[in-house]
């Protein structure tokens with residue numbers, strides 16, 4: 500991110516914060532926050548049990564359920580399912596960006612159609628990292644986005660959000676005609692019901708979940724006990740992520756499309772998919788500290804983080820932005836990766852935890868991972884790099 504992008508990002512963050520602050524003091528929202536904190540704490544404590552339950556319930560509901568130990572296994576499962584297809588459609592998802600799915604499929608000659616407007620803009624711009632979990636391109640101004648669309652899509656659009664949206668939409672819809680598989684994440688997953696809950700505003704998930712095959716990928720930390728719990732989680736996520744009470748859509752996916760209207764014979768694939776696949780991703784989560792898995796993915800922490808506000812998405816790991824991303828990388832990747840993701844940029848100010856709906860203790864986790872890196876000698880390199888930055892730029896960032 501350059502300086503202009505950071506200024507633009509902070510402008511967008513301010514707007515988001517103003518909208519959100521109006522809601523946060525409402526007693527119903529405070530009550531929801533307490534409830535979701537209890538749900539998340541109970542869920543990460545019982546992750547193994549929830550995983551066993553989810554395997555059983557999803558399978559009973561007619562969903563193929565897989566547990567992928569790591570990113571390679573998740574990507575192999577997906578490329579096996581979509582083998583022979585020329586193009587697949589996908590939505591915005593941290594789990595999909597964590598496993599590097601788009602690159603994996605493109606390396607195999609497949610077109611990956613990004614359906615989220617912000618993600619599609621980043622794809623056209625050749626950028627791989629979002630600025631915010633629900634606003635991937637909010638570091639770009641309308642004029643910059645229009646310029647990207649004109650240059651990369653070869654269509655004329657004015658510096659006007661409506662024109663940009665119309666141009667990208669018609670291009671994506673045309674590309675979707677050649678896709679029969681939709682790949683999405685899931686915001687929260689109800690183990691006892693065998694249901695995945697996915698929120699969106701654009702309507703793209705609705706389309707993807709109705710394709711012939713729908714694949715959902717989610718971290719095992721997304722599991723909660725019931726559908727009611729999952730809906731509570733996504734409601735709170737929406738309040739903190741967008742400053743609105745509810746998203747335009749909450750999709751609940753509990754199985755393939757089916758009908759029994761002819762002699763009570765069950766037939767799959769009426770208007771929606773005849774194949775639904777759920778891939779639960781471990782990728783280091785089962786060895787991560789429970790507190791690091793409480794997250795509901797709202798992005799509130801980065802809006803208030805002074806370091807993120809200065810350096811942008813250099814601080815974090817793929818879609819997991821800010822201090823929590825650096826910590827998570829230690830478990831999803833390795834300690835050296837955590838250092839590269841900004842482990843030593845964190846000032847331990849704890850503002851992120853104050854603004855976090857589930858009070859995730861990022862600074863404590865940063866200190867814990869730093870102590871481990873120090874034991875492995877990784878901190879010496881980080882300190883050398885910081886000293887070099889201060890020498891060259893006059894700043895440690």
Ligand code: SF4
Pocket residue numbers: 803804805806807821822823844845846847848849850851852861862
């Ligand atoms: S503790 Fe670290 S990650 Fe959290 S707001 Fe402060 S600088 Fe950012």
Ligand code: SF4
Pocket residue numbers: 739793794795796797798799800801823851854855856857858859
């Ligand atoms: S750590 Fe907290 S504030 Fe940050 S994304 Fe997760 S739930 Fe939201």
